[in-house]
Amino acid sequence: MSFITGVGLTAFGKHEGSSTLDLMSTAAELALTDAGLKRGDIDGFLCGYSTTMPHIMLATVFAEHFGIKPAYAHAIQVGGATGMAMAMLAHTVVEAGLAKHVLVVGGENRLTGQSRDASIQALAQVGHPTYEVPLGPTIPAYYGLVATRYMHEYGVTQQDLAEFAVLMRGHALTHPGAQFHDAITVADVMASKPVAMPLKLLDCCPVSDGGAAFVVSRERTGEIGVRVLGAAQAHTHQHVTAAPKLSEFGAEISIARAKAESGAKISDVRYAAVYDSFTITLAMLLEDLGLARRGEAAARVRAGHFSRDGAMPLNTHGGLLSYGHCGVGGAMAHLVETHLQMTGRAGNRQVRDASIALLHGDGGVLSSHVSMFLERVR
Amino acid sequence: MSESKPVADWTTGVEAISYQACASCHSLQYFRRAFCAACGAPDPVDKIAGGQGTVYATSLVLRAATPEAREHVPYNIVLIDTAEGFRMMAHGANDLVIGDKVTAQFKRFTGRLVPYFERTII
Numbered sequence: 001m002s003f004i005t006g007v008g009l010t011a012f013g014k015h016e017g018s019s020t021l022d023l024m025s026t027a028a029e030l031a032l033t034d035a036g037l038k039r040g041d042i043d044g045f046l047c048g049y050s051t052t053m054p055h056i057m058l059a060t061v062f063a064e065h066f067g068i069k070p071a072y073a074h075a076i077q078v079g080g081a082t083g084m085a086m087a088m089l090a091h092t093v094v095e096a097g098l099a100k101h102v103l104v105v106g107g108e109n110r111l112t113g114q115s116r117d118a119s120i121q122a123l124a125q126v127g128h129p130t131y132e133v134p135l136g137p138t139i140p141a142y143y144g145l146v147a148t149r150y151m152h153e154y155g156v157t158q159q160d161l162a163e164f165a166v167l168m169r170g171h172a173l174t175h176p177g178a179q180f181h182d183a184i185t186v187a188d189v190m191a192s193k194p195v196a197m198p199l200k201l202l203d204c205c206p207v208s209d210g211g212a213a214f215v216v217s218r219e220r221t222g223e224i225g226v227r228v229l230g231a232a233q234a235h236t237h238q239h240v241t242a243a244p245k246l247s248e249f250g251a252e253i254s255i256a257r258a259k260a261e262s263g264a265k266i267s268d269v270r271y272a273a274v275y276d277s278f279t280i281t282l283a284m285l286l287e288d289l290g291l292a293r294r295g296e297a298a299a300r301v302r303a304g305h306f307s308r309d310g311a312m313p314l315n316t317h318g319g320l321l322s323y324g325h326c327g328v329g330g331a332m333a334h335l336v337e338t339h340l341q342m343t344g345r346a347g348n349r350q351v352r353d354a355s356i357a358l359l360h361g362d363g364g365v366l367s368s369h370v371s372m373f374l375e376r377v378r
Numbered sequence: 379m380s381e382s383k384p385v386a387d388w389t390t391g392v393e394a395i396s397y398q399a400c401a402s403c404h405s406l407q408y409f410r411r412a413f414c415a416a417c418g419a420p421d422p423v424d425k426i427a428g429g430q431g432t433v434y435a436t437s438l439v440l441r442a443a444t445p446e447a448r449e450h451v452p453y454n455i456v457l458i459d460t461a462e463g464f465r466m467m468a469h470g471a472n473d474l475v476i477g478d479k480v481t482a483q484f485k486r487f488t489g490r491l492v493p494y495f496e497r498t499i500i
Contacts, residue, residue, distance in 0.1 A: 117443055117444065120441075120443040121443040121444060124443055128409065128467075130389050130409075130410075131389065131408065131409055131466070131467060132467050134389075134487075134488075134490055134492065135455060135467055135468065135469060135487065135492055136439065136442055136443075136444075136447040136450070136453065136455075136487060136488060137437075137439070137455045137467070138439060138441065138442065138443050140437075140439075140441070141437045141439050141455045142437075143437075144436075144437025144438075144439075144455070145435040145436065145437045145455065145456075145457055146435070147437070148435045148436050148437060148476060149434065149435040149457075149476065152435075152476045193440075193441070194438075194440040194441075195439075195440060195441045196437045196438065196439045196440065196441065196455070197436075197437060197438040197440070198437075199437075239409075240457070240467070241408065241409075241457065241465055241466060241467045242408075242409065242465075
């Protein structure tokens with residue numbers, strides 16, 4: 001058994017002059033305080049990677065910097081799925097008895113620490129070095145390929161995709177830490193600068209500075225416990241050229257495994273936290289996970305289903321699309337927001353009932369998937 | 379297991395598209411390796427594709443990541459299901475749509491040779 005006992009999240013956007021270690025430290029301090037723990041209580045540590053601070057031993061670099069001496073520590077990298085993969089690993093490490101309190105941290109000055117070109121170029125390297133990268137694709141182009149095929153198979157339109165950007169922006173408007181604070185409409189998304197068709201600027205998450213952290217513990221430390229019910233992964237390919245079928249992705253496999261592992265059903269879920277690097281990512285994942293039928297996720301957005309007061313509130317902080325995306329910490333913000341919702345601390349964003357939550361992370365080009373169910377216990 | 383030797387195709391500057399066929403399990407693979415990724419048998423046979431295929435997906439790039447690539451904007455990144463049965467990424471005419479029957483040609487892109495598909499003229 002394991003519990004998420006504390007969470008920490010910085011604002012996303014520009015943190016001029018803050019380094020990777022600064023942003024990680026800020027988030028870690030917030031998570032420790034939230035869990036009611038001290039540095040000496042932490043006996044496990046996990047972190048991801050930073051594109052502005054590449055290092056072969058980031059976990060121990062951070063541990064020394066922050067002032068912890070864990071019995072178990074290392075970094076992992078699974079692209080955008082890293083945050084959820086760390087949550088799953090921390091749960092596993094705690095259940096195995098290797099640690100009592102695992103601190104998990106992600107953070108990076110991805111926006112101000114490098115040029116936008118450098119950032120786009122670094123990310124495009126998830127493509128195949130011989131057979132894809134020489135063709136000049138970008139991450140939006142990889143997802144653009146996924147989008148045209150998915151739209152072709154299920155009759156999804158660009159206006160449908162735009163609904164997800166509008167939904168996430170609406171949620172971000174209620175969170176002071178979000179990168180974007182201007183309301184947008186479907187027409188704004190449609191008129192935004194084309195990036196890699198059918199994806200336009202507002203279909204894409206931004207590059208951000210930011211940090212996020214959480215603690216996974218053997219026992220709960222607060223009155224309300226947030227227990228990990230179960231988690232699972234699926235890794236079907238790395239490169240979009242080698243993807244099994246552009247319309248049948250690993251999320252279906254990982255969610256089936258997570259359901260079997262946890263005993264939870266989709267009908268039990270009251271709150272959803274789903275990776276949303278692009279509007280197409282969110283549309284597809286919602287349908288892969290069974291939170292909407294094929295081709296019908298956009299209709300559910302229009303009907304208010306995924307809004308704060310809807311039947312399945314989704315990414316109430318604004319998601320990657322509008323809270324922002326600082327790399328590893330980006331999807332960890334989804335977990336932080338879920339924890340706040342489950343413990344009744346989301347303030348003006350609070351949903352009625354977040355007793356059982358489903359979280360899903362994706363890395364690469366829908367290459368790596370992690371699904372997790374959380375349950376509130378009193 | 380022997381080292382994969384270079385092959386004369388577009389990745390080495392030659393106007394050809396190569397793939398591999400496994401003699402044991404008959405699987406095809408586009409990413410070249412010294413073994414078959416489906417069954418592990420060594421030394422899959424190198425073959426040259428005929429250049430015919432069908433468009434599986436497209437994405438027209440208008441925001442490129444490097445100054446060199448920016449000179450080519452807009453360019454269409456496409457996934458092609460080849461007549462032989464493997465899938466590959468390439469460039470294509472800007473107006474290609476899913477399901478189009480296409481034929482491979484070759485173009486220069488950022489100083490390198492890349493496969494470029496155009497609608498097959500019947």
